[in-house]
Amino acid sequence: MNFDFSDDQKALKDQARKFLADKSSSKAVRAVLNDDAAFFDAALWKGVAELGWLGAAIPEEHGGLGLGRLELCVLAEEIGRAVAPIPFSSTVYFFAEALMLAGAEAQKRDHLPKIAAGERIGCFALSEGPGAPAEASIEAKFDGATLSGVKIPVTDGDCADWAVVVAKEAAGVSLVLVDLNQAGVARETLKTIDPTRGAAKLTFTNAKAERLGAAGQGWALAEAVLDRAAALIAFEQIGGSQACLEMAIDYAKNRYAFSRPIGSFQGIKHKLADMYVAIEVARSNAYYGAWALSTEAAELPFAAAAARAAASDAYYLCAKENIQTHGGMGFTWEVDCHLFFRRAKLLALQAGSPAVWKEKLVKRLEQRNAA
Amino acid sequence: MRRGARSIVWVAFKSRRFKGRRIWISTTRPRKPSFALRRALFSKPIASPKSAEAERLSRKLSPKDYLAAAKDYQRKKAEAGFAGITWAKEQGGRALPPIYAVIFNSEEAKFDAPAHPFSIGLGMCVPTVIAFSDEATKDRYVAKALRGDEIWCQLFSEPGAGSDVAASKTKAVKDGGDWIINGQKVWTTGAHFSDFGILLVRTNPDVEKHKGLTMFIVDMKAPGVEVRQIHQASGGRDFNEVYFTDVRIPDQNRLGEPGMGWNVALVTLMNERLAVGGSYGPDYKEIFEFAKGIAAPSGEGALIKDEAFRQKLADWIVRAEGYKLAKFRTMTALSRGQTPGPESSIGKVINANQMMDIANTAIEAQDLYGIIDDPAYAALEGAFHQSYMFAPGLRIAGGTDEILKNIIAERVLGLPQEPRADKGVAFKDLPSGR
Ligand SMILES: Cc1cc2nc3c(=O)[nH]c(=O)nc-3n(C[C@H](O)[C@H](O)[C@H](O)COP(=O)(O)OP(=O)(O)OC[C@H]3O[C@@H](n4cnc5c(N)ncnc54)[C@H](O)[C@@H]3O)c2cc1C
Numbered sequence: 184m185n186f187d188f189s190d191d192q193k194a195l196k197d198q199a200r201k202f203l204a205d206k207s208s209s210k211a212v213r214a215v216l217n218d219d220a221a222f223f224d225a226a227l228w229k230g231v232a233e234l235g236w237l238g239a240a241i242p243e244e245h246g247g248l249g250l251g252r253l254e255l256c257v258l259a260e261e262i263g264r265a266v267a268p269i270p271f272s273s274t275v276y277f278f279a280e281a282l283m284l285a286g287a288e289a290q291k292r293d294h295l296p297k298i299a300a301g302e303r304i305g306c307f308a309l310s311e312g313p314g315a316p317a318e319a320s321i322e323a324k325f326d327g328a329t330l331s332g333v334k335i336p337v338t339d340g341d342c343a344d345w346a347v348v349v350a351k352e353a354a355g356v357s358l359v360l361v362d363l364n365q366a367g368v369a370r371e372t373l374k375t376i377d378p379t380r381g382a383a384k385l386t387f388t389n390a391k392a393e394r395l396g397a398a399g400q401g402w403a404l405a406e407a408v409l410d411r412a413a414a415l416i417a418f419e420q421i422g423g424s425q426a427c428l429e430m431a432i433d434y435a436k437n438r439y440a441f442s443r444p445i446g447s448f449q450g451i452k453h454k455l456a457d458m459y460v461a462i463e464v465a466r467s468n469a470y471y472g473a474w475a476l477s478t479e480a481a482e483l484p485f486a487a488a489a490a491r492a493a494a495s496d497a498y499y500l501c502a503k504e505n506i507q508t509h510g511g512m513g514f515t516w517e518v519d520c521h522l523f524f525r526r527a528k529l530l531a532l533q534a535g536s537p538a539v540w541k542e543k544l545v546k547r548l549e550q551r552n553a554a
Numbered sequence: 555m556r557r558g559a560r561s562i563v564w565v566a567f568k569s570r571r572f573k574g575r576r577i578w579i580s581t582t583r584p585r586k587p588s589f590a591l592r593r594a595l596f597s598k599p600i601a602s603p604k605s606a607e608a609e610r611l612s613r614k615l616s617p618k619d620y621l622a623a624a625k626d627y628q629r630k631k632a633e634a635g636f637a638g639i640t641w642a643k644e645q646g647g648r649a650l651p652p653i654y655a656v657i658f659n660s661e662e663a664k665f666d667a668p669a670h671p672f673s674i675g676l677g678m679c680v681p682t683v684i685a686f687s688d689e690a691t692k693d694r695y696v697a698k699a700l701r702g703d704e705i706w707c708q709l710f711s712e713p714g715a716g717s718d719v720a721a722s723k724t725k726a727v728k729d730g731g732d733w734i735i736n737g738q739k740v741w742t743t744g745a746h747f748s749d750f751g752i753l754l755v756r757t758n759p760d761v762e763k764h765k766g767l768t769m770f771i772v773d774m775k776a777p778g779v780e781v782r783q784i785h786q787a788s789g790g791r792d793f794n795e796v797y798f799t800d801v802r803i804p805d806q807n808r809l810g811e812p813g814m815g816w817n818v819a820l821v822t823l824m825n826e827r828l829a830v831g832g833s834y835g836p837d838y839k840e841i842f843e844f845a846k847g848i849a850a851p852s853g854e855g856a857l858i859k860d861e862a863f864r865q866k867l868a869d870w871i872v873r874a875e876g877y878k879l880a881k882f883r884t885m886t887a888l889s890r891g892q893t894p895g896p897e898s899s900i901g902k903v904i905n906a907n908q909m910m911d912i913a914n915t916a917i918e919a920q921d922l923y924g925i926i927d928d929p930a931y932a933a934l935e936g937a938f939h940q941s942y943m944f945a946p947g948l949r950i951a952g953g954t955d956e957i958l959k960n961i962i963a964e965r966v967l968g969l970p971q972e973p974r975a976d977k978g979v980a981f982k983d984l985p986s987g988r
Contacts, residue, residue, distance in 0.1 A: 309922070310921065310922040310923055312923060313848055313920040313921070313923040313924075313933065314848045314849035314919070314920060314921055314923070315849055315851060315853060315921040316921065317849070317853045335923065335926075335931075336922060336923060336925060336926055338922070338925075373926050373928060373931065374926065374927055374928035375925040375926055375927060375928075376917075376925050376926075376927050376939060376942070376943075377925065382925060439714070439985065439986050440716070440717045440718040440721075441717070441718045441721075441972075441974065441975065442718075442721075442974075442975040442976045442979075442984045442985050442986070443975050443985075448956070448972070450956035450959065450960065451956065454956075499914070503910070503946060506787070506946045506949075506950075507946065507949055507950065507954065507955065507956075510716050510717065510950055510954060511711065511716055511740065511741045513787070513946070513950070514786055514787045514788075514946060514947040514950055515784055515785065515786055515787060516784075516785035516786060516787055516789070517785065518787075520787065521787035521788075521943075524787070524943075524946065528914075528917065528924075528925065528942070529925055531918065532918065532921060532922045532924050532925050533922065533925075535921055535922070536851065536918045536919070536920075536921045536922075536924070537918060538851035538862070538918060538919070539851045539921065541851070542851045542852050
């Protein structure tokens with residue numbers, strides 16, 4: 184197990200950071216934030232596609248760069264740092280991963296090159312209402328050819344072209360692939376806590392759909408997709424946390440109260456040190472997750488759960504304490520603190536809530552010890 | 555028995571000496587408010603009972619209509635004798651012990667009463683005016699404020715002076731019988747609809763910072779006052795930047811002696827910490843109800859049956875109740891004519907964080923669905939989400955968590971003060987950073 188990234192990966196990170204600093208600036212993020220009709224930044228999406236990021240982990244035979252998951256982790260951290268307003272996680276960590284995990288060759292050939300080229304936005308539709316979804320509670324119905332039911336909310340469901348939907352059929356729960364641009368699909372845009380990203384309620388009425396993976400294997404596949412997504416999202420969360428910490432450090436050095444930089448007060452020092460500790464704990468767990476992901480190791484379910492639990496907690500802490508460090512300024516719309524505070528909550532829920540993942544982590548520990 | 559009446563049992567404390575220490579014991583026999591007051595309290599409501607419907611309606615009002623409704627409510631409240639319950643009779647109050655205000659407030663909290671626009675003015679500003687001005691000034695302002703005809707704001711914080719509010723730079727220069735004000739205040743809640751404000755300014759930059767301040771009453775409609783609304787992180791526009799350009803204030807509107815502004819400000823701040831302690835969002839009772847109808851993270855049964863959640867809920871209960879009871883102790887001290895000490899700071903440290911924690915737990919318990927903050931879909935019509943987005947502001951407003959903990963450590967616990975860079979230095983020579 185190697186606990187650092189290679190020089191090539193670090194070069195990719197630098198390139199990504201420079202690109203995003205320019206193209207996913209606070210101004211660009213705010214353009215999506217302030218425009219109710221905008222679901223994502225199309226120009227940024229195009230740029231990301233041109234750099235090959237969408238296909239970073241997609242094999243060359245399917246139009247990708249054929250790099251590994253580690254490269255994807257590197258990109259994820261930068262995307263998180265930049266609060267990029269694009270459907271990257273939905274398309275890459277969920278949709279493409281599901282296809283690579285469970286897709287038939289024809290399905291991969293159909294979708295993966297288009298994803299890599301930035302021509303197909305994907306999403307993952309699991310949730311059907313408040314509360315953690317469970318295998319027994321899935322109500323969306325697949326009859327072998329068509330899909331009916333309601334999915335709410337679907338992250339990036341407002342701008343996606345295709346969805347992987349968790350639905351039930353006679354054989355049990357299955358994953359199905361659905362073209363969202365058809366008569367049998369109605370979309371309603373939802374207002375969410377993070378308006379820099381889209382979300383929708385999707386209603387399927389006899390929508391044409393096809394199975395992805397084996398019938399009745401959908402729940403296990405969904406869990407596997409979530410594990411992969413969790414390991415990757417952890418890097419977005421760490422990138423966001425790190426950005427919060429850096430903002431807070433910069434402000435604490437320059438802001439004066441009582442004729443001293445506020446960073447000279449231990450109340451602030453300890454706060455920032457706590458943020459750092461939380462990030463480093465999350466980072467180490469996330470590296471372990473990245474290793475497990477990139478080597479298809481059996482440890483992935485455990486490592487992904489640990490990474491996600493640590494990263495969700497770190498981001499929440501860093502986002503709220505960054506606001507606090509900024510005092511009144513931190514509570515304004517104009518200062519970026521709230522962009523992170525909003526995104527932190529979206530990412531903490533996008534692959535399932537922290538409490539659910541902590542429960543999974545302990546269950547997986549029990550399983551590991553029983554084995 | 556009505557809930558409000560029962561709560562008296564809790565607040566009737568007696569102090570006794572126990573092993574040389576003063577302790578508080580609750581008396582079993584409730585002290586009853588006068589019959590007339592009780593009847594008035596529970597008959598003929600002047601605001602709608604709290605319900606999802608009422609809140610939806612009040613949210614739908616435009617800011618202008620909400621303000622009109624608020625003024626109307628305040629006038630009726632004053633006419634019914636419920637404004638300024640503890641204030642002196644000369645000030646239009648009823649001179650009743652604070653317990654009566656507690657009872658009224660707990661009853662009022664059950665209604666969707668539009669009382670917000672007055673909380674800063676009547677809770678902090680006007681009491682300061684009463685404490686530091688002559689009869690003519692009180693006659694001019696107090697009754698009108700109490701009736702809701704005029705609204706007040708607190709103009710203390712500046713871009714470079716928040717926690718360190720004594721570093722205020724906005725300056726006042728004497729010109730005949732007037733003072734001329736130039737500078738900027740910021741984060742002024744409600745300045746955009748206020749008629750008057752209490753304004754902390756520097757009248758002498760050549761002495762130590764606490765000694766060169768003076769407090770004034772300022773007419774917010776005076777020439778040279780410019781108010782700009784600030785868009786806050788939670789989306790609303792409740793607070794403002796206020797610019798002063800050659801604004802004239804008659805010397806008559808000075809509160810306290812020139813150079814004594816800090817002492818005046820301390821009275822306001824003490825009231826502020828008492829006032830900014832309450833909970834503004836869903837509390838443990840709401841999440842208790844909510845937890846019955848949502849699945850536990852394990853997927854087995856409802857959240858309310860989840861051990862980890864139950865432990866958290868227990869913590870919220872003891873902190874909320876502990877704070878409430880501590881507040882009653884403060885009230886008891888007030889009713890004995892003692893001033894509430896810095897121990898009342900605990901409310902602020904508890905409430906904003908707890909409010910955020912409860913909101914966060916409720917949002918996360920909904921799993922991905924928790925991202926939806928549209929009132930049409932969200933639990934409690936989005937109240938948890940509003941709370942989540944507003945709580946960070948409450949951790950800062952009225953003294954940050956860190957400042958309040960410093961106050962507890964230094965003034966309550968008597969720990970040594972931080973070394974101070976501003977002792978013995980003239981204000982104009984102090985370092986101020988960016
Ligand atoms: C919602 C809201 C409403 C408000 N309404 C009003 C109003 O009506 N009128 C008004 O005058 N003001 C109002 N304020 C302003 C508020 O009082 C100040 O924002 C607050 O006192 C903090 O000051 P600041 O913003 O300058 O932050 P700073 O003082 O710059 O603080 C920045 C950070 O440094 C920390 N810090 C500062 N000093 C110390 C120390 N000695 N030890 C440890 N940490 C320290 C703070 O805790 C904070 O985390 C409001 C603020 C908010 C958010």
